[in-house]
Amino acid sequence: MTIRVKILGRGTYEVEYHDGMKVLDVLKKLGLLSTEYVVVRKGEVLIEDEKVNDGDELVLYAVVSGG
Amino acid sequence: MVRCSICGRRAVYTSRISGHSYCSRHFIDYFSRKVRRTIRKYQLFRPKDHIVVAVSGGKDSLALLHFLKKLSKYSPRWKITALLVDEGISGYRDITIKRFQDVVLDLKVDYEVVSFKEEIGYTLDRIVSSNYKEEYLPCTYCGVFRRYLINKTARRIGATVVATAHNLDDIIQTYIMNIIGNDWNKIIRLAPVSGPAIHPHLVRKVKPFYEILEKETTVYAIINNLYTGFEECPYARLSLRWHIRRWLNELEERKPGTKYAILNNLLSIINILTKKENINLEEEIDTCILCGEPSAHQICRACDLRTRLSMVRLESSAHIKLKELNKFLYANKQLILFTLR
Numbered sequence: 001m002t003i004r005v006k007i008l009g010r011g012t013y014e015v016e017y018h019d020g021m022k023v024l025d026v027l028k029k030l031g032l033l034s035t036e037y038v039v040v041r042k043g044e045v046l047i048e049d050e051k052v053n054d055g056d057e058l059v060l061y062a063v064v065s066g067g
Numbered sequence: 068m069v070r071c072s073i074c075g076r077r078a079v080y081t082s083r084i085s086g087h088s089y090c091s092r093h094f095i096d097y098f099s100r101k102v103r104r105t106i107r108k109y110q111l112f113r114p115k116d117h118i119v120v121a122v123s124g125g126k127d128s129l130a131l132l133h134f135l136k137k138l139s140k141y142s143p144r145w146k147i148t149a150l151l152v153d154e155g156i157s158g159y160r161d162i163t164i165k166r167f168q169d170v171v172l173d174l175k176v177d178y179e180v181v182s183f184k185e186e187i188g189y190t191l192d193r194i195v196s197s198n199y200k201e202e203y204l205p206c207t208y209c210g211v212f213r214r215y216l217i218n219k220t221a222r223r224i225g226a227t228v229v230a231t232a233h234n235l236d237d238i239i240q241t242y243i244m245n246i247i248g249n250d251w252n253k254i255i256r257l258a259p260v261s262g263p264a265i266h267p268h269l270v271r272k273v274k275p276f277y278e279i280l281e282k283e284t285t286v287y288a289i290i291n292n293l294y295t296g297f298e299e300c301p302y303a304r305l306s307l308r309w310h311i312r313r314w315l316n317e318l319e320e321r322k323p324g325t326k327y328a329i330l331n332n333l334l335s336i337i338n339i340l341t342k343k344e345n346i347n348l349e350e351e352i353d354t355c356i357l358c359g360e361p362s363a364h365q366i367c368r369a370c371d372l373r374t375r376l377s378m379v380r381l382e383s384s385a386h387i388k389l390k391e392l393n394k395f396l397y398a399n400k401q402l403i404l405f406t407l408r
Binding site for chain 1 (some may be wrong): 069077078079124127224281282285289298299312316319
């Protein structure tokens with residue numbers, strides 16, 4: 001019951017899944033702010049209220065620029 | 068599933084101010100409408116402009132280049148050139164240059180690359196390693212030299228305007244930094260169009276993403292396949308901006324709309340400041356006596372920093388030469404004393 005989260009430029013993490021879990025919950029579990037990341041699943045951008053599924057692979061794009 | 072407020076398809080973005088959600092197609096419409104409104108409201112471009120887009124290879128500047136290139140279909144007399152400044156930061160800029168070149172080729176945009184190494188004489192890595200007095204943070208050198216080279220290069224290639232990808236987040240971060248520094252002269256320069264300084268060598272600078280959140284430029288970049296990797300400048304976390312950015316993002320998370328409120332506050336402050344009698348809106352500025360570029364003082368900030376760097380280098384080499392000189396003086400003491408007499 002996990003979700004794999006790849007943070008672009010930082011590495012890959014695993015988050016424990018629970019029923020009704022949303023994108024915002026995943027970010028919170030990783031200690032991240034929704035203002036600082038855009039979440040993508042299978043190439044599609046997800047908003048914070050979108051539900052996630054067990055086994056999902058998410059890619060997180062940093063909003064803050066690197067420079 | 069959250070649906071697009073317009074067409075009912077799956078939403079990719081929700082504006083936390085209006086509560087409207089957008090699918091990818093309607094997000095692009097929403098984004099485009101906002102930027103075009105800024106361009107119109109502040110009259111950022113003219114019909115025959117040669118626009119130099121300052122591009123770093125990061126998502127924001129690539130998004131701006133992409134957006135203006137698409138918009139140029141409706142302004143056929145625009146000429147667009149992308150300009151990248153290579154500061155010489157190994158493991159960072161070399162990667163983003165590659166991304167920059169891929170995008171300009173794909174968009175069929177003319178481009179220029181200028182480097183600190185060739186124009187200033189030092190890479191930023193070299194500056195940081197030789198700056199043993201730690202007088203300034205790396206971002207100080209980088210910002211000053213970058214602005215200097217962007218203006219100089221834009222003028223050389225005949226640009227009439229420079230467009231930078233500063234977004235709402237960047238603007239309000241700078242605003243807070245200038246409040247901390249009690250620097251009202253810099254605050255007045257945070258308008259969507261650069262100013263108020265006037266100089267024949269100064270190319271007008273504009274910020275089309277002035278009213279766009281950084282999160283929105285990120286979504287735009289992802290949808291348009293412009294965000295293909297993330298590299299962080301090794302010096303970025305040393306800056307005050309880094310901490311202010313985090314603080315503002317935390318505030319926005321707790322109270323959505325905070326960022327827009329701060330931007331509106333800034334615009335009001337600029338309005339109040341420009342109405343004050345002692346502020347000349349069309350302030351003429353000096354010419355640097357060393358390089359001939361526009362400058363607020365007799366010697367511009369870039370030449371000032373460059374001179375300091377040369378002195379650091381001279382001091383380092385002089386330290387060794389001084390030892391040799393001392394040895395020579397000691398060995399030839401009698402001879403020197405005789406000569407002096």
